[in-house]
Amino acid sequence: MEQNKTALFGKTLAELQALVAEYKLPKFTAKQIADWLYCKEVASIDEMTNLSKKAREILNERHTFGLIDPIxxxxxxxxxxxxxxxxxxxxxxxxxxxxxxxxxxxxxxxxxxxxxxxxxxxxxxxxxxxxxxxxxxxxxxxxxxxxxxxxxxxxxxxxxxxxxxxxxxxxxxxxxxxxxxxxxxxxxxxxxxxxxxxxxxxxxxxxxxxxxxxxxxxxxxxxxxxxxxxxxxxxxxxxxxxxxxxxxxxxxxxxxxxxxxxxxxxxxxxxxxxxxxxxxxxxxxxxxxxxxxxxxxxxxxxxxxxxxxxxxxxxxxxxxxxxxxxxxxxxxxxxxxxxxxxxx
Missing domain, CATH: 3.20.20.70 (Aldolase class I)
Incomplete structure (x- = not known):
């Protein structure tokens, strides 16, 4: 885990809604993030293409996506x-x-x-x-x-x-x-x-x-x-x-x-x-x-x-x-x- 960054993967919708409110992003952004995390085959925040550039920058600054591969x-x-x-x-x-x-x-x-x-x-x-x-x-x-x-x-x-x-x-x-x-x-x-x-x-x-x-x-x-x-x-x-x-x-x-x-x-x-x-x-x-x-x-x-x-x-x-x-x-x-x- 990158220092001081927390994983998005594993957060519930309520937790994502709290993050979005903290970052002063539109409320609907939480549902969009959940969709990318759990319903789509992506592995990075940059692939969340329907999020605004500002939203992705904030998320990248404070979070990792959070997937871990088996070794x-x-x-x-x-x-x-x-x-x-x-x-x-x-x-x-x-x-x-x-x-x-x-x-x-x-x-x-x-x-x-x-x-x-x-x-x-x-x-x-x-x-x-x-x-x-x-x-x-x-x-x-x-x-x-x-x-x-x-x-x-x-x-x-x-x-x-x-x-x-x-x-x-x-x-x-x-x-x-x-x-x-x-x-x-x-x-x-x-x-x-x-x-x-x-x-x-x-x-x-x-x-x-x-x-x-x-x-x-x-x-x-x-x-x-x-x-x-x-x-x-x-x-x-x-x-x-x-x-x-x-x-x-x-x-x-x-x-x-x-x-x-x-x-x-x-x-x-x-x-x-x-x-x-x-x-x-x-x-x-x-x-x-x-x-x-x-x-x-x-x-x-x-x-x-x-x-x-x-x-x-x-x-x-x-x-x-x-x-x-x-x-x-x-x-x-x-x-x-x-x-x-x-x-x-």
Whole structure:
């Protein structure tokens, strides 16, 4: 970022309107800028040709456009791509593009590193290094080659979205507003470990789908896997979710990484059915692919299938998520950790 200049990309229409007023430019200029930022394929302020020369001079003096190119791309044999982006503060984040049949899902990061310290997550082992701006979040969608064919966006990359909620909500506003990317919020899913104040605010202020990282229904086990369980117990998270009607188009799902000998038993099935009973939801089972420095290991395929079938037989809609991009460090945090280590 050029010294003392801020990025235009990532500003909401309200923020652009405030800038235009500050610079004493015509009110309609804000909508014109938004159109150039989010609806047209330009990458510089000078290309905003329907703005007055004065307006462009003021913007160039005080702002950059704000797009950031990926510095590395890994391509998997299954078509998954992993993009490594630098941040404004000389760090690294990861973005995954996952093709499946006629869908292209982009998995975006919301933080550099993470504070939450989950036992199974490579990003958590980096520690927390910084928040991403709304522009850096949306840039992960705007500045990849597949941007025109994206069908779905999931906030499931590096970081905890509800720990950076202001910028996450701004990014969703840009993606879904008619002056922005004009996507349906039903094509966006935000995943969280369940920070309750953020959860309540998200449900009130955003129409995107919700995914909760669950991983075990038992307090002691979840506390070992996810220290956040101490501050925000799963039972309280579920209690908040029960206050909302997910019977319409908006969905809630629960992410469940299956660890061998830890959370794949009949007693886990029984407790999951009790805990989630009455909530219209889906449980997504995820295979665990070992990462350095953790004692956890994967369950076997037979146990995984039996676990899925047992949940479905009890009336809890359950699927197994396909593993993608295993040959390109597709698990969150692996590629950026490698980049950080290389730079050190």
């Amino acid at each position: 590395e791309t890994k391509v998997s044999t299954d078509g998954t791509k992993k993009y490594l982006f630098p941040t404004e503060h000389d760090q690294f984040i990861e973005t995954a593009m996952i093709p499946f049949n006629d869908r292209k899902t982009v998995c975006v990061s919301s933080q550099v590193g993470c504070k939450m310290g989950c036992l199974f997550c490579m990003t958590g082992k980096q520690g927390f290094q910084g928040q991403l701006s709304a522009g850096e979040i949306v840039n992960q969608i705007r500045n990849i080659p597949e941007r025109d064919g994206i069908t779905n966006i999931v906030y499931m990359g590096m970081g905890e979205p509800f720990d950076n909620l202001d910028e996450v909500l701004k990014s969703v506003e840009i993606l879904t507003s008619e002056w922005g990317f004009a996507m349906s919020p039903r094509r966006i899913t935000v995943s969280s470990i369940g920070i309750i104040p953020g959860l309540v605010r998200f449900l009130n202020e955003c129409e995107a789908h919700l995914a909760i990282s669950l991983h075990t229904p038992f307090h002691e086990e979840r506390q070992q896997l996810m220290p956040v369980q101490i501050a925000y117990p799963l039972e309280q998270i579920i209690e908040e979710i029960r206050k909302w009607d997910f019977g319409g188009q908006r969905r809630v799902s629960f992410e469940y990484i299956v660890f061998g000998g830890l959370n794949d038993s009949p007693r886990h099935v029984k407790e999951l059915v009790r805990m989630l009973g009455g909530i219209k939801c889906r449980v997504n089972l995820i295979r665990f692919h070992p990462i350095p420095g953790t004692p956890l290991h994967a369950t076997d395929e037979d146990t995984l299938q039996q676990f899925k079938d047992a949940l479905n037989n009890k009336g809890l809609l359950t699927t197994i998520r396909a593993s993608r991009g295993l040959d390109i460090y597709a698990a969150c945090g692996l590629l950026s950790t490698k980049a950080q280590a290389k730079r050190a």
